[in-house]
Amino acid sequence: MKLVNETLGDLDKRVALPGYDRKSLSHGIVHVGLGNFHRAHQAVYLDDLFGKGLDHDWAITGAGVRAPDAKMRELLLAQDCLSTVIEMSPSGESPRITGAMIDYVEIDETNGPLIAKMTDPATRIVSLTVTEGGYYVDPTTETFDPSHPDIAADGKTPDAPRTVFGAIVAALKARRAAGTPPFTVMSCDNIPGNGDVTRDAVVGTARLSDAELAGWITENVAFPNSMVDRITPATGDAERALAATYGLDDPVPVTCEPFRQWVLEDNFPQGRPRLEEVGVTFTDHVHDYERMKIRILNGGHAIIAYSGALLGCLLADQAMAHPLVHAYFRKVEEQEVLPHVTPVPEFTPGAYLELIDSRFSNPAVKDTTRRLCLDGSNRQPKFIVPSIQDGLRVGTPVDGLALESALWCRYCAGTLEDGSAIAPNDPDWDRLVALSAEAKDRPQAWLEQRTVYGALASNDAFAARFATWLDRLWTDGTAKTLETYLAD
Template identity: 40%
Template sequence: MGIVHLGLGAFHRAHQAVYLERYRSRTGDLSWGVSAANLRRGVSLVDRLNDAKDRYHVAEYQNSETVTLREVGVIEEALFTGQGSDHAWGRDLDILLARLSAPNTRIVTLTVTEKGYFLNPSSGELLQNDPMIQADINHPSFPRTAPGILVEALKRRRAAGLNAFTVLCCDNMPNNGRRTRHAVIQLACIQDAALADWIAHHVAFPSSMVDRIVPAMTDQDFAALKRLGLDDPNAVVCETFSQWVVEDDFPMGRPSWEVEGVTMVSDVAPFETMKLRMLNGSHSLLAYLGALADIDTVFDAVSREPFRRLLRRYMGYEVTPTLVMPDEVDLNAYAASLLARFANDSLRHRLHQIAMDGSQKLPQRWLQVAEANLASGHSTACVALGLAGWIRYTAGTTLSGQMFKVDDPLSETFASIHQANKDDGALIDAFFALEAVVPRSIAQHQGFKHQVCDAYRTLTEHGIEQALANLEW
């Protein structure tokens, strides 16, 4: 096995694993098998995959009438290192660390979500006081986090005189390779300055941009697959579209991904920023505003013209001025393609799923857009409305009063802020004071704060339709 993957979720199985499966089928090169591990949750998936000899199916939907079924077998081992039902950690940790320390392991890929790197979303610094990071500092040979596991594995490789593997982050973060590098080196420095220096000089951390819509599986999805003759509890559904842009920095070698359509570049940043702000930023607008209006899915939201107008205005007038792209990239065409993808009637991509972990996502999806536009004098109306919607969403009820769980690392903080601040202005001030989320330049911009407060009052007093109508010229 040449690759170890951390974060065995649906996205990895529908994206990176599919590229590698196609590559192996095309070339016959079996040296790039994958050992994949879940680090915190998902033990039942790991066990089911092991029972199925690590094979599963991917259903790629062009629309509700056209689907391609693909069997994937590139994952050769599924492991779990999180907390089990007996409350003990690290069931398969020894196996995972052995795989990471093996000479034939040349690449480590990650999809552990933004919060899995334990970085302050606003400053990018390691959250050294987080209990999980503290556990890795106090017990480095028994790590729980992705940064801790990488540090321990690299320490073992260094001690054994082995070359370092390449670390490829595949999560939706700007400069994701550099942010991963920062987390790993900061944690290593606390343990051993010489190790941190070795990592800084010997480990490659290329950045990447990944794009494929992969909703969480529902009973409806499994029932649809059964009607097609497929009974696979490990199956995932996704759209037909897939994109992967990777910085080509792999000292230990890599698969020839480009033969399967992967774009290998020297700098992924323009593509990464475009995708985060246009696709993911649009998704977040739909998630918070749509969920507040009791809308269930992306498809349901973009089926309503006011939401389509919102996205067109956001992408065209607020995001596009902040992007500097290669000449061959047509941003208007890209925006149109996103609206078409969102309108895929076969994907039930739930808005509450997209709304998870907003505190970790919004700085790079919206707030960097707002910073740039406030400096240049461009519009910030859509981001202001989105931020107002997010603040209202964190109260845990829709505008009609339906309750839901706020799934976010800062959910307890949000609840305390809402409890303590009943006045709209005080509430907005309290959220703007969250240094882990809101950059200082945004927090101190009174004009933008007033814009968010006005949007919040419109949402709560007059509803979504009026808030969207207020964006019209």
């Protein structure tokens, strides 16, 4: 059955429906980046809140800034912006339809429609999921890069920006001119200090064309930091077929694990939905939660992904069931990651690791190692390298993290151990494949990626361990190399 408002009452009774009249909703949030994670996370929290009869003036209007976003807009508008979300647990599936999104802004090369919607006084929050690599951060300096061609172009044509940050600047300029208070900008991406990083991107973009406006944004616009968490696999034929078993004709259903978490700084001058009513944690200590999640969960994904993929594991739970991969995961986490993580009220680092072990091992989620291996050149400097740097600074072990870096290099050779090809899995895949080939004879070449490793290439002890592990991977293979590490 086609998923639209008119068919909601006729759907399979196993499917939970929005617990409110969607006609009562009105716009309050522009969200840029309508991928699976947003629809399984922020949109679900708001759906729950609306179901409590609260804050119906905070509905989401979707938006995008890339040409491919037009396809998602077409698909979601065709089903009245409803989304199928299926929670997957070992004990069964829990399908629901969410209705927190009510519209989707037209995609335009100059972002005129998006700027107009953000200028609307009803827009009090602009939220973002534009991926870890979408913030124009120079990894060598860990600061915003205003020289990037996309950002430089927005500086030259601020009234017709191509990036989301240029569009935010244009909308804030229009609101200031109209005497409308500025919206809050809320990043929901997995990057350390995401609010601070977003502020740097918006202010840095504004400074290229209007220094006075940049100063006004710095003084008047809120950029709360946040930590977001929910494992959400990509959608493919299997997910569409699963939705169809409930009678749902939805080309973009979302599957996810049952667990979800959202931690936010309470910095919303123009108001916010009462998300604490549906489990969101508001705290001044977001960075402690963030470090725990990014180091243990996101770093853990990298630890199991490359080793698991090279050993033929297609799914994350299969990697966790592999005795060598699981033992490797536990040893690196316990000895090299947890020492640099601070407890939070809900979890000690050890208790959080047990939770992550259980979540990774969930056989119902069907998260692929390929998805977890994706875009290592953006993820490694955020999720792995900081733990290496901390370990080297205080003298705790980094041997397993050096092996993780070698496993990433080996994966980027482009072939599994059985000789089968690995399809391109990074925006810079061709360069990484060539660099991996060079590193086979000169391991230092891999560490000379300053955008990933920074000054680590100059650390002789780390470079020596990386070189040893890379040589073992090529000589002995992944399984024997993991056995060697575990026996040490």
